[in-house]
Amino acid sequence: MENSIPITLHPDECCAACDTAVLNDDIYCNNCGYPLKGSEQEQKSFILKREWAGIDIASFSKRLKSAANKLYYLAGVFVLYGIIVFFLKKDEEDVLAYVLPNLILAVMFFALGGYSMKKPLACMVSGLCLYAIVLILNFIANPAKIASGIIFKIVIIGYLIKGIKSAIEIEKIKKEHNIA
16 A cells, blocks of 8 residues: 545635635635635636526525425325325225225325435436326326316326426526536
C-alpha cells in the first residue's frame, strides 16, 4: 500500500454560496458549482444567477409537492372506493376480490407519492402503468365490466397524465438549474 497523506478539511474552508466544506485544490464547489477560484465577476454572476433561480426554485417546490399530492389523492380515492365496494358487496362471498385490489393500489400509490419527491416523473409514469395494468387485468378477467365506471377510469387516467406533464416540467427545471 502506498504512503498517502490524508486530506483534511478545516472548518474555515467552505463554499461562499452553499457553505459546503471544500478543499484548497477545488476549482468549483462539488455541491453547487460555485467558481471557488473564479474571478470576482464570475463569483458575483454565479450568486446572481442562483438568486434569480430562487424564484424558480419556489415554483419547483410547488410543482414537486403537487405531483406527490396527485399520487396521495389517488391513494385516498382507491381506499374510499374499496370501502364503498366493501359495504355494497359485504354479503357476497368474493367481496375480497373487489376490495383487495383497491387497497393494494392505494398502498402502491401512497408509496409512489412518498418517493415522488426524489423521482417525480418515474413515479407518475409508474402510477399510470400500474393503473393501466390493473384495467387490462380486469378486462381479461371480465370483459363485460370494462364499461362500468368508465368516467371514473378516464378521470383517473387524465389526472395521472396531468401529473406526468407536471413531472416533465419539474425535470426541465432540475436540468436548467442543476438540481440533483
